[in-house]
Amino acid sequence: MKLPQIDLHLHLDGSLDPKLSYELAKERNLIEDETYEQFEKRMIAPADITHLHEYLQCFDLPITLLQDFKALKISSENLVERLAKQGVDYAEIRFAPQSHTKKFLTQEDALRAVISGVRDAVVRFPQIEINIILCMMIAADVKDNHEANMETIRIAKKYLHNGVVAIDLAGAEGLTPMENYRPYFEHAAYMGIPFTIHAGESGPAEHVACAIDFGAKRIGHGGHCLEDEKVIEKVLENNVTLEMCPTSNIHCKNQPSYAKHALKPLYERHVRTTINTDNMTLSHVTLADEYEHVLKEMHLEVKDILNMAEYAIEASFASNDKKNSVKRKIAQCRKELDGK
Numbered sequence: 001m002k003l004p005q006i007d008l009h010l011h012l013d014g015s016l017d018p019k020l021s022y023e024l025a026k027e028r029n030l031i032e033d034e035t036y037e038q039f040e041k042r043m044i045a046p047a048d049i050t051h052l053h054e055y056l057q058c059f060d061l062p063i064t065l066l067q068d069f070k071a072l073k074i075s076s077e078n079l080v081e082r083l084a085k086q087g088v089d090y091a092e093i094r095f096a097p098q099s100h101t102k103k104f105l106t107q108e109d110a111l112r113a114v115i116s117g118v119r120d121a122v123v124r125f126p127q128i129e130i131n132i133i134l135c136m137m138i139a140a141d142v143k144d145n146h147e148a149n150m151e152t153i154r155i156a157k158k159y160l161h162n163g164v165v166a167i168d169l170a171g172a173e174g175l176t177p178m179e180n181y182r183p184y185f186e187h188a189a190y191m192g193i194p195f196t197i198h199a200g201e202s203g204p205a206e207h208v209a210c211a212i213d214f215g216a217k218r219i220g221h222g223g224h225c226l227e228d229e230k231v232i233e234k235v236l237e238n239n240v241t242l243e244m245c246p247t248s249n250i251h252c253k254n255q256p257s258y259a260k261h262a263l264k265p266l267y268e269r270h271v272r273t274t275i276n277t278d279n280m281t282l283s284h285v286t287l288a289d290e291y292e293h294v295l296k297e298m299h300l301e302v303k304d305i306l307n308m309a310e311y312a313i314e315a316s317f318a319s320n321d322k323k324n325s326v327k328r329k330i331a332q333c334r335k336e337l338d339g340k
């Protein structure tokens with residue numbers, strides 16, 4: 001059975017193709033005598049990471065690579081091509097434009113490069129639909145990148161429904177109190193920009209509650225809400241969808257194992273949980289791999305994956321045509337299951 005694949009939480013910089021990146025790095029004189037094997041190792045986060053903050057350092061290499069239009073465009077195009085070949089129906093690719101302004105690009109240049117790469121790929125692989133989410137970044141002090149985060153909101157508004165569908169807040173959760181980001185989301189809401197927020201990934205349940213107070217209908221990860229009954233109730237009352245990424249969570253030590261991951265108990269409480277990859281390269285995972293973990297290690301069933309795919313497409317920013325086609329695919333899979 002061909003299961004529908006919807007990835008709502010996928011970071012561009014964590015999902016680069018190592019071979020292409022090696023070529024781009026050589027072209028840009030970023031490596032001297034490093035072999036491909038050594039380089040590839042640096043693209044995948046080591047298994048002995050102890051904290052999310054350590055995992056985040058693994059983004060340094062991809063970010064260094066993606067500082068010009070061509071690198072961003074080709075890498076985005078290549079990512080969409082790989083997703084299409086994996087059989088992904090719909091994905092929302094996110095990235096932080098402010099991370100790509102270390103040389104001569106503006107945030108808007110970076111966004112135009114990604115949009116251009118995505119569009120070229122979708123022309124070649126029309127079966128997949130892609131939208132883009134722009135991440136604001138958490139800094140040690142909100143003042144450190146206030147202008148950059150405001151610029152991200154500005155370009156999100158400018159390109160809304162023209163490639164971009166939402167904004168996000170990413171980076172080291174807890175580095176700055178979540179509450180300090182309230183004005184940004186109030187501003188985004190005022191501008192009519194939808195948003196999703198990383199919360200309850202490495203941080204506590206109260207971050208999830210805080211993100212819901214900001215107006216988030218989707219939360220990146222959110223696994224730690226399981227620790228507080230009141231927060232679970234808040235998630236349920238507000239019909240919030242959690243973009244969960246099992247392998248990445250375990251990799252970053254935010255969840256103990258697949259068997260003990262928060263996804264299953266939350267799903268069983270009727271929380272709208274969804275299955276996503278987060279960082280395909282850094283965490284060496286595909287959506288099909290995640291489905292296998294959910295089936296074999298969490299002991300959920302195909303019907304559960306279909307329910308979560310339905311939650312995902314309902315919470316997505318996909319076109320109505322794509323939503324309808326994915327729903328038809330889900331209905332077809334359910335029919336096949338019933339026939340067994």
Ligand SMILES: [Zn+2]
Binds near residue numbers: 009011170198220278
């Ligand atoms: Zn993420």
